[in-house]
Amino acid sequence: MPAESTLRHKLSKRLKISNGKSKNENGGNKKLLNSRVNDGKLEISIGKSNKNSKGENIKARHRAMDGKRKLKSNGKGNIVFRGQGSDEEVYEPRRYETMNSDRKRKRIYAADGDDIGRVYDNHAGAHGKKTLSKKGFEVVENHVQFSFVEQESVRKSRTIWDKGLAMKVNKSKPDSNKKVNASQIKLQGMSGSSLKKTVGDKKSFDGDSQAQDDQPKKKKKRVIRIDPYDTSNKRLDDGLIPDENAKKDMEKNVEMSKNAQFRAIQPSPSILSFVEDNLLGRRRPIELRRAGYNIDLSAPLDNIPFSTSSERERIEENIFRNKLEFFAAAKVSSSFPAPDLPEIAFAGRSNVGKSSMLNALTRQWGVVRTSDKPGLTQTINFFKLGTKLCLVDLPGYGFAYAKEEVKDAWEELVKEYVSTRVSLKRVCLLIDTKWGMKPRDHELISLMERSQTKYQVVLTKTDTVFPIDVARRAMQIEESLKANNSLVQPVMMVSSKSGAGIRSLRTVLSKIARFAKV
Ligand SMILES: Nc1nc2c(ncn2[C@@H]2O[C@H](COP(=O)(O)OP(=O)(O)OP(=O)(O)O)[C@@H](O)[C@H]2O)c(=O)[nH]1
Ligand SMILES: [Mg+2]
Structure with a gap:
């Protein structure tokens, strides 16, 4: 009958009851649950012959009203089948009950199948979620709960439902294959973590003596006995006061870090005022605006403050108003052009800002190629x-x-140029304000000293550091080079980006052009 089968299907779905066949330990197949619809009522019978061992007839009747069914324990170990709105109750006396998941069907095999019946209890909201315990056993967590109410007559060990758990049981009790007593069964109904803990506890109980053996032995306290006559013992030296020479050595050794040394530099008042007057160092735009500079212009500090013109004012030094024209490139000294004009050369480490400075001085950006990649200028x-x-x-x-x-070839060419070029009137030795002088800079300086080439140190990229550090760097270099004869003071400080100090540099360099004779 299609109506019957539909109802049965619906009900079994709602109840999540397995009415399939399962094997008992006696080897026989046993129909666990039968149901049929009779006059609009659903009858559920449990067991093969609807009879338990005592010959009582076990029938569960439910009205098929909305299909909702509740199966619960009456608190006395009996299982009650109660249909919604039904007044019929069927008791299964002193059986163990199992509460199955709504997704997983678990089978319980009784040690002696005749004595132990079964009732499935449907728990609304059960999940049947599986987790894998650390040791690789599959444990049904919380959701599939098997709480066994033990039948008094049957206190025998029972086979466990789950392969993973059976393995666990086997582990702890190797003799009773697939059998466990009721208390163990209850343990296995716990959550994975508690199960693990219990098993762990059992393990620790079993192997208590072994565990005690395994425990790391308490470390014996090491007793250091100091021989009062043994002067070689270093510990004895700890309390001794070092003599004067040793003190001096220690003082020498305790050198300040480079950074600390740098921070300890006290710039001269003239340097400090130059830094402030030219707004050198890292400045906020608001500060520049308050000082009267138009920050919408590139290199805004290379202008006259409080200029009413939105355009940049003219360069004060006439010589720098001329057009900047490239006319020769040399890879070797033989390619140098004739020394007809006084020359000002810009030397320094790669990426220090040499080419940018030419553009900034002449305000002709783009004539000299620049790049953030060191090594662009190769001739x-x-x-x-x-x-x-x-x-x-x-x-x-x-x-x-x-x-x-x-x-190496570039370096040689530069050295040759600065030491032999007759028309060379000044070398601007550019030093990155942030990093200061490096060994190669000192090398070039000593070469220029030997060849008596006039050179002036120009600190670049001053906009990248605080104003006080610009002043410190200038002071540091002035101090370190004050004994040099070919050095032209003062140390200049500029930023091609902000334009700070560019006007001052122009003033210094324009004098060379005015007075130099080739
Ligand atoms: N923040 C800041 N960056 C600058 C300044 N001057 C130059 N730069 C940047 O530094 C980088 C190198 O500039 P260049 O002028 O090409 O340096 P260079 O010394 O000619 O480099 P080489 O030709 O490789 O030797 C570029 O990205 C410039 O934009 C400056 O004053 N401030
Ligand atoms: Mg360059």
Whole structure:
């Protein structure tokens, strides 16, 4: 009958009751649950013959009203089948009950199948979620709960439902294969973690003596006995006061870190006022605006403050108003152009800002190529500034994206140029304010000292550090080079980016053009 089968299907779905066959230990197949619809009522019978061992007829009747069924314990170990709105109750006396998941069907095999019946209890909201315990056993967590109410007559060990758990039981009790007593069964109905804990406890109980053996032995306290006559014992030296010489040595050894040394530098008042007057160092735009500079312009500090014009004011130094023109590049000294004009060369490490400075001085950005990648300028580039001055952009030394031998060739070329060029009137030695002087800078300085080439230190990228650090760096370099003869004081400080100090540099360099004779 289709109506019957539909109802049965619906009910079994709601109850999540397995009415399939399962094997008992006696080897026989046993129909666990039968149901049928009779006059609009659903009858559920448990067991093969609807009779238990005592010959009582076990029938569960439910009205098929809305299909909702509740199966619960009456608290006396009996299981009650109660249909909604039904007044019929069927008792299964002193059986163990199992509460199955709504997803997983678990089978329980009784040691002696005749004595132990079964009732499935449907728990609303059961999940049947599986987790894998650390030891690799599959444990049904919380959701499939098997609480056994033990039948008094049957206190025998029972086979466990779950393969994983059976394995666990086997582990702890190797003799009773697939059998466990009721208390153990209850344990296995617990959550995975508590189960693990219990098993662990059992393990620890079993192997108590072994565990005690395994426990790390308490470390014996090491007793250090100091021989009062043994002067070789270093511990005895700890309390001794070092003599004067040793004290001096210690003081020498305790050197301040480079950073601490730098922070300890006290800049001279003239340097400090120069830094403040030219707004050198890292400044906030609001500060520049308050000082009267138009921050919408590139290199805004290279202008006259409080200028009413939205355009940049004219460069004060006439020589720098001339057009900047590239006219020669040299890879070797033989390619140098004729020394007809006084030359100002810009030397320094790669990426220090040499090419940028040429652009900033002349405000002709783009004439000299610049790059954030060290090693762009690879030849000595000669630029005419009008008819009276030549600006020379030198390749950098130190780190650059070029082969070692190529870099060596550049360095040699630069050295040759600064030491032999007759028309060279000044070398601007550019030093990154942040990093200060490096060994290669000192190398070039000593070469220029030997060749008596006039040079002036120019700190670049001052906008990258605090104003006080600009002043400290200038002071540091002035102090370290004050004994040098070819050095032209003062140390200049500029930023091609903000334009700070550029006007001062122009003033200094324009004097060379004015007075130099080739
Ligand atoms: N923040 C800041 N960056 C600058 C300044 N001057 C130059 N730069 C940047 O520094 C990088 C290198 O500038 P260049 O002028 O190409 O340096 P260079 O010394 O000619 O480098 P090489 O030709 O490789 O030797 C570029 O990205 C510039 O934009 C400055 O005053 N401040
Ligand atoms: Mg360059």
